Amino acid sequence: xxxxxxxxSRDQRDARAWELLSGLFTDPGNxxxxxxxxxxxxxxxxxxxxHGAHIVIGHAAVTEMTRNPAFKKNSALGTSPLQRPxxxxxxxxxxxxxxQSDGATALLVNLDEPDHTRIRGLAQKAFLPKxxxxxxxxxxxxxxxxxxxxxxxxxxxxxxxxGALFAPEIMAELIGLPSTDRIYISELTxxxxxxxxxxxxxxxxxxxxxxxxxxxxxxxxxxxxxxxDPRDDMVTALAQGSGETLSDAELVALLTILYIGxxxxxxxxIGNGLVALLNNPDQLALLRRDIDTNIRPAVExxxxxxxxxxxTQLFPAAGATLFGRPAEANVPYLGILTAANRDxxxxxxxxxxxxxxxxxxxxxxGGGSHFCLGMHLAKLxxxxxxxxxVQRYPAMQLxxxxxxxxPLFHQQAYASVxxxxxxxx
Numbered sequence: 551x552x553x554x555x556x557x558x559s560r561d562q563r564d565a566r567a568w569e570l571l572s573g574l575f576t577d578p579g580n581x582x583x584x585x586x587x588x589x590x591x592x593x594x595x596x597x598x599x600x601h602g603a604h605i606v607i608g609h610a611a612v613t614e615m616t617r618n619p620a621f622k623k624n625s626a627l628g629t630s631p632l633q634r635p636x637x638x639x640x641x642x643x644x645x646x647x648x649x650q651s652d653g654a655t656a657l658l659v660n661l662d663e664p665d666h667t668r669i670r671g672l673a674q675k676a677f678l679p680k681x682x683x684x685x686x687x688x689x690x691x692x693x694x695x696x697x698x699x700x701x702x703x704x705x706x707x708x709x710x711x712x713g714a715l716f717a718p719e720i721m722a723e724l725i726g727l728p729s730t731d732r733i734y735i736s737e738l739t740x741x742x743x744x745x746x747x748x749x750x751x752x753x754x755x756x757x758x759x760x761x762x763x764x765x766x767x768x769x770x771x772x773x774x775x776x777x778x779d780p781r782d783d784m785v786t787a788l789a790q791g792s793g794e795t796l797s798d799a800e801l802v803a804l805l806t807i808l809y810i811g812x813x814x815x816x817x818x819x820i821g822n823g824l825v826a827l828l829n830n831p832d833q834l835a836l837l838r839r840d841i842d843t844n845i846r847p848a849v850e851x852x853x854x855x856x857x858x859x860x861x862t863q864l865f866p867a868a869g870a871t872l873f874g875r876p877a878e879a880n881v882p883y884l885g886i887l888t889a890a891n892r893d894x895x896x897x898x899x900x901x902x903x904x905x906x907x908x909x910x911x912x913x914x915x916g917g918g919s920h921f922c923l924g925m926h927l928a929k930l931x932x933x934x935x936x937x938x939x940v941q942r943y944p945a946m947q948l949x950x951x952x953x954x955x956x957p958l959f960h961q962q963a964y965a966s967v968x969x970x971x972x973x974x975x
Contacts (some may be wrong), residue, residue, distance in 0.1 A: 552862045558593075567597035571605060575636055575749045579965075583860070584901060587889040596872065603635035603882040607889035609896035609913065611873060615885050616862060616917035620870035622879065623660045623920070627844040635882045635885060643752045651757035655799040656764055657807040659920065662774030668806055672795060673923060675786055676724065682926045685724060689934045694720050697938070702972035705949055709821040709967045717817035718809075720931060721924075725809055725877075726776070726783025731768070738765045746962050747958050748861070748884070762806075769802045784808075812924045816931050818858035818963030821953075823936060825967060826855050828948035832905045837905060838940055848905040849932045850912065854891045855903045857914035859876075861886055861960045887913040888962050 556568070567590055573581045587607060590597075595608030606612055615621050639647075658669055675681065696716055700706050714736075717847035722732045736759040744750060745758030788801060796804065798803040827834045827848075837844045862885045877883070890913040892900040897910065915922035922928075939946065949968040956965045 553599045560598075563594050564598045567593055567605065568599050569596070571599070573588045576961055577957075578747075578959040579955050583888060583962065584892060587886070587892050588901065589896075590889065591893055599635070601635045602828075602878075603884060604878070606872070606883055606885045607745045607893070609890040609893035612885040612887065612890040612913050613911070613917060615864060615872060615883060616920070617911075618870065618872075618918070619663075621864040621877075621883065622662045623666075623865055624662065624865035635884075637751060639752050639755075643756075647752075647755055647759045650756075650763045652763055652766070655797070657801050657803050659807060659811065663919070665800075669796065669800055670919075670923070672788060672791075673804060673808055674785075674835070677923045677926060679926045682930055685720065685927065686930065686934065688723055689720060690938075692716055693935055697942070700971070702943060703970075704972045705968055707972055708824055708969050709964055713817045713820035713967075715812035716820065716935070717931070718923060720816070720927075721809055721812035724784060724812070724927070725805065726781060726785040727772070727809065735765060735768065735809065736813075738762075738768075738890055739814075742810065743814065743961065744958065746795065747790040747960050749959065751836065756760070765806055766802050769805050770798070770801050771777060773798070773801060773805070775838060808923070811922070814961070816923070816928045817923070818961060819852060819928070819932055820935060820963070821964045821967040822858060823849070823852035823857040823956045824939065824969065825948060825953060825964060826852055826903045827936070827940075828969070829951055832912045833903055833905050834940070838944065841940060844905055845933050845937050846929075847907075847909065849929055849936065850909065851903060851905045851907065852932065852936075853929075854897075854912040856962065857888050857891055857912070858963050859914070860962045862916050862920075885913075887916070945973055947973075 570589055574583055574586055578839065590607055595606065595611040597605045597607075599605060606615055639820045650852050659664065666843075693716065696712050700711060706712075718732055718739075722729070722735070727735060741761035741764070742758045745755045747754075750758070771786055773789045774784075776789045780786045780790060785805060788796075788805065827837070834868045837848050864883050864885065865880050866872070866883060870877040872881065872883075890896070894900050898907070915925045915928075946969045949970055953964040953967050956963050
């Protein structure tokens, strides 16, 4: 059984933890999360906030929680305030948000059994390693094309000029979104993702609900078009092959989350990984000396060291326990993935970037039945992208060693990553 790490009472530990955590929720762009996590790990693994939500940061605790079938996504709560524990909205505001639902069904990430397994199974084959490997040529071609449009002798923001263009392009290609519409769909996705943040206010949530409705309408029209004019893509395969297995609303929700979930991590990890590499020249040199051996563990370490998605949210069912202690039923438990990846109980020197460290499972892609479908694709993309960067630009420089973070808690990423890829001859 996991024990408290200090002799303080539970109330004292919770109060001290919230004093540290509250800044991450209210001002995430100006607080270094890893400074907070480092201190929190000396206090405990599971804290209760003044809002009643639990914050779980320990590697072992997050592992148990995400793999415990008694911890649910609880999609039946819909847009209940229980799913946004740090924001209080009026009944009128909730009604206005819910009016945008327009018959929509829950996204795959918010489903429990048996619906989750039924729907996930339809898409899972496309993300098996052997099928993902078929995307290699497209990944290489897209990398070369985007880098070819950049003058390497001038400063460039890799976040906006490469990552934000590359990752949506690959996912859209896999699913079958028309190239002419990909920027529009990505813009709608960005609006929606802001509402995932625990502190998202009414205006943010309403804008996200409207963007989600627009995206559902677009996907619905695309499904109808593929049924009338089939193509060799995932949209067609699901639209024609789901039959009685999926309702139209479930099909639209599945295609929507595959796109949203399929590129966010990769887009942000390109920036996060590049900053980690360029801020650790000894590790970059190690990678260069034997890139074939080290590229895979280097990507794994990037994902551990500075993962792009911070939080997963679950709700214990009645009778659930966490480390042998009773869990509060139907109360939000937020597992902080990026904190678990820096837990000193799980990793030696967790705050150092070490590409050849002894490997342990990381929390970046979640766990249990909701383990990220796109993990193999994301890792392949990152391996190929970073192989190209390291080999093509041996003298690349990070122009700001501490780039600004985006002001969101659930997305741990840089707003910009200014780099000089190549010095003038």
